[in-house]
Amino acid sequence: MRETWRWFGEYDPITLAEVAQTGARGIVSALHAVPYGEVWPQAAIAARKAEIEAAGFTWDVVESLPVHEDIKRGTGDLRRLFANYRASLASLAREGIKTVCYNFMPILDWTRTDLAAPAPGGGTCLTFSAAKMAAFEIHMLGRESAHDDYHPDAIHKGAQWYQDSREADRKALLHAVMSGLPGAVETYDIQGLLTALETYRDLSHDDLRANLARFLHEVVPTAAELGVNLCIHPDDPPRDILGLPRIVSTETDIRWIMQAADDPANGLTLCTGSLGSRPKNHLPAIARAFGARIHFAHLRNVTKRIDGSFSESAHLDGDVDLVAVIDALLETEASRGADLPFRADHGHALLTDTERSFQPGYTLVGRLRGLAELRGVVAAMTERRRNDQSRRKNGSSPSL
Known part of the structure; x- marks a missing residue:
């Protein structure tokens, strides 16, 4: 699994020189200054890539290439918006950036109190x-x-x-x-x-689903031609909020999306924190069910309460069995021959984090702790798999 780090470019108080000390190899970034719905300029993509590579990284994932609110509502000049999205995908592909995360949540990307x-x-x-x-x-x-x-x-x-x-x-x-x-x-x-x-009044779940299906039908064929993997991010939290419908909240939702455009280019960002805050979501099972279509992973943990509240816990605490999730993702890697990018998603504000500014959830020390913990799990599970393979070759039973 390939360790990555989300970096907000010119809007990020954390520098790439600091990120280099975390041990992460790849960067997850975007052109946050480009207005939604506009084409990402080739020159701006190339400049961001050059900046990242000059610091010793690769630009592994775009998070996000945003979906304009008109597409979610099904209003406005959709032909232009779809064309612009396809043009941005083409520009990214020309720069060798082939994994694009996006979400389809109306208005808000995530909600905390x-x-x-x-x-x-x-x-x-x-x-x-x-x-x-x-x-x-x-x-x-x-x-x-x-x-x-x-x-x-x-x-x-x-x-x-x-x-x-x-x-x-x-x-x-x-x-x-x-x-x-x-x-x-x-x-x-x-x-x-x-x-x-x-502006979303009277928009139903079925309406939002239909608008997502139209988006997929407009952009997935282009992504497939370009060799780009699109990966939708789950709702955060995975429930209706503010009267807005949410349609990427359950295993059933994900299955519908994968079938709406049944192509490997139409994939999933497995976010264990977002999906994990819904009590009935079983993350290891979801990781195994959609392994062939998971192109990116956000690994974090949550502690839930009966009234629907949740807190972001330390990465190896909380209610999500991240060890089992990582085991499922390693199995997916082995079957696909892929190097799956993941990042330690969010992090507590720890030690010197409290003395500096940062994007909410995107701390330096807290995410470094999370990445170190996840790195240890990945290393241990990878070694166990090697040992199991060796035992099988020798006719012995695999480890439990």
Whole structure:
């Protein structure tokens, strides 16, 4: 498995020289300054690639080549948007960048209510409080229908939180939720968010699925011709939120997407944290079921609570059996003869992380800890597989 590191280019306070000290070999990046829906200029791609290579890395994965909101809504000049997306894929392919991660979540890329919640043992982590999110939707946005979307305990505790909160608390909650906007360069106030949500009014799950299917039919053939692997990122969290439908949340959703354009170029980014925050998702089983179509992996962990809340845990803690997931991914690598790129996704804010700025979740020390832990698991599982193969050749039983 190939170790990579997400780097936000000119928007990232962490330098490539610092990333080099983590041991990662590849970079996951994007042209974040290009407006959504516009063609990525060949020269800009080449310049970013040259910058990455000059620091001793390869540019292994694009995360993300964004999907314009009009494509998700099925509105606007779709012909131009599809053509631009295909043109960007072609420019990336000419530079030798063949793995492209994207998502199909309306408006928000991810949603958290706390960006610096206390973590066990010290440091801070990203957290989703169902109670605070219920308070945000019901009491701050005035979405009465959101009562149907939350556990009764979350609704009750959310009402109490709102009653006890001050203006500063509500601003902090709005800031946390808005940090999940793509790139988080521009954010909404309450009225702005309500206006954005209105553009999705009456859009159903079936509507969003149909719009995704149209996107796949428009771009997957081009990706296949170019030798580019597209890999959709799961919803985060994997549930409807803010009245917006989510359609990449379960094993059933993923299977539908893979069948909607049944081509290896239409693949999956296996994000164990996103899928892992839904109680019924079994990540090792999902990793095995879609191994042939997993082109990229985000490895992190979460600790869930019964009301729908979850916290991002240390990578080898939490509810997801990452050892079993990695075992499944190594099996996939062996069967495909591929070197699967992965990254330690998110990380606690630890030690000197608290003294510097960083993109939410994208710390230096915290991700370094996560990468080191995952590196150890990969090394141990790889060695076990070698030993098992040797035993089989010698007629012995494999290790348990």
